[in-house]
Amino acid sequence: MSDCLTLKKSNCKNCYKCIRHCPVKSIRFSGNQAHIIGNECILCGQCFVVCPQNAKEISSETEKVKVLISSGEKVIVSLAPSFIANYENAGIRGMRAALKKLGFYEAEETAIGATIVKTEYEKYLAEKTRDIVISSCCHSVNLLIQKYFPKELTYLADVLSPMQAHAKDIKRRNPGAKVVFIGPCVAKKDEAAYYEGIVDAVLTYEDLAKWMKEANVEIVSDMDDTAESRARFFPTTGGILKTMAQDSDYTYLAIDGVDNCIAALRDIETGKIHKTFIEMSACAGSCIGGPVME
Ligand code: SF4
Ligand code: SF4
Known part of the structure; x- marks a missing residue:
């Protein structure tokens, strides 16, 4: 499993909260620190959510994405459907405009992949x-x-998962493009690393928020209703x-x-x-x- 979720040792205050909430008990104490056992963890992210000390850290690929963009690659975003819940009143047009200001070539909704996948099911x-x-x-x-x-x-x-189906579809339509998935999930980072060459990087909404703040980019509200809107469910x-x-x-x-x-x-x-x-x-x-x- 990739190292996408780890312990920031200096922050752990030994409160056992993460152990209590881990559904598969894949956290062990050693040296008064709550270590994640990688080969037992299922990357549900619960320990990250409940830790009062922010001691569980999700790796960030923001720098990798910035390098891809600055090296002139055509970098296209696959944006998870939950963006609608994360960014109030933001539609895909508002998100696309903001992402383009960061240097992305294009942004599409992962809902396109969800539509492909539901037909497969x-x-x-x-x-x-x-x-x-x-x-x-x-x-x-x-x-x-x-x-x-x-x-x-x-x-x-x-x-395939909607993320992978969408990334393959983007690459078929845009030969040579790189795909970055943006969503609320830590496990997608591991999925992208495991199935190499399909999704090139994964950012969380938190990664994106930090980057936008740093670059002084704001999302302009707009709501829309596209053909894939049912897949937004x-x-x-x-x-x-x-x-x-x-x-x-x-x-x-x-x-x-x-x-x-x-x-x-x-x-x-x-x-x-x-x-x-x-x-x-x-x-x-x-x-x-x-x-x-x-
Ligand atoms: S919840 Fe956070 S502070 Fe508490 S034991 Fe787990 S990692 Fe340490
Ligand atoms: S991500 Fe989930 S499974 Fe992994 S250690 Fe944290 S709570 Fe347990």
């Missing part, structure tokens, strides 16, 4: 060969299954389900929060769930409840 279920299908959009859920429920990997859909719980055409052979479930996902995976393990499509999100409320909303 529809095709996947139309084959009617699978008993249980778990959506693979949330990288923390994917890590949870890989690390704690490996027998259930067989149910994880072989479908994607970051809320059941968002994929809301945009998908549903097949009567399957039951459709939306489950959010790591504890609820674990309970559902246990139910699958014990044979209590069949003929079901499950949209799982590690964050309560799905990506709109992401750990790095501003």
